[in-house]
Amino acid sequence: LESPLCPPASPAGCGVPAISPSVHYSERIINGQNAVPGSWPWQVSLQTRSGSHFCGGSLINENWVVTAAHCEFNPYSHVVVLGQYDRSSNAESIQVKTVSRAITNPNWNPYTLNNDITLLKLSSPARLGPRVAPVCLAPANLALPTNLQCVTTGWGRTNTNSQALAVRLQQVTLPLVSLSQCRQHWGNQITSSMLCAGGVGASSCQGDSGGPLIYQNRNVWTLIGIVSWGSSNCNVRIPAMYTRVSQFRNWIDYIVAQG
Incomplete structure (x- = not known):
C-alpha cells in the first residue's frame, strides 16, 4: 500500500503514448527495426x-x-x-x-x-x-512470467561489425528469460536485482545502455528493466541483462x- 507520506513516483496517465507504436511480436538493437517517430x-x-x-x-x-x-x-x-x-x-x-x-x-x-x-x-x-x-514504473516486487514479450528501444549499435550508432530510434521485441536459464550462460553473476531477456536472434548493444525494457499491460507500458550488460559482441543467441526496476x-x- 502506498503511504500518503510517500506518493508514488509514477504519475497518473503514464505509459500511454499519444502516437501509437507499431509492435510486431516477431522480429544491439541488433535485428531491430525503426520505431514509429514519437511512439516511445x-x-x-x-x-x-x-x-x-x-x-x-x-x-x-x-x-x-x-x-x-x-x-x-x-x-x-x-x-x-x-x-x-x-x-x-x-x-x-x-x-x-x-x-x-x-x-x-x-x-x-x-x-x-x-x-x-x-x-x-x-x-x-x-x-x-x-x-x-x-513511462509507468513497475510496482515493487512485480512477478514477471518467463517468456513475457517485452520491447527494448535505443540508438545503440545495430551491426556487430560496426561501431556506428543508430541514427533513428530502434525497437525490438524480446522474451524474458528465467534467471535459472540465464545462469546457464552467465553463471552466478546473475542476481535477483537483474532481469534477463533475449537470446532469440535480437539483442541490445553498446549505446542502448540505460534505456528501457518495457511491457504492455492493458494498454499501459510499464518499465521493468534498464539496459545493463551483455555479451561484448552483442551475440543475438545469448540473453542480455537488465536492471530489475521492481x-x-x-x-x-x-x-x-x-x-
Missing part, C-alpha cells in the same frame, strides 16, 4: 554537450529520468535530450535539459554490475506533450519524494 515518448538520449549520444534513459515523470549507473552521467558535461527520434534531423522539437542531481543507487557495484541504476533530476521540468511523456521501486519513490 519516454525514451531519452544522454549526450555530451557537443551532441554525442552515449546512453539511453527513461522519463518517469516531468522532473526525473532513470538510467544505468554504468553510463556514469556527469551533470557538468552531459545533458538529457527529450523528444528525439532521428539524431541527424534538425527539424525535431527536442528538449535539451541539464541535470541538477545525479543519484546513483548506493549499492551499485561497478565490478559485478549489480544494482545498475541512477536517477537524474532535470534542472527544469520537461514540457510534456505527444512526443515527451513518462527491486528499486521503493528507492525510486523515496528519492523522488525527497525532490
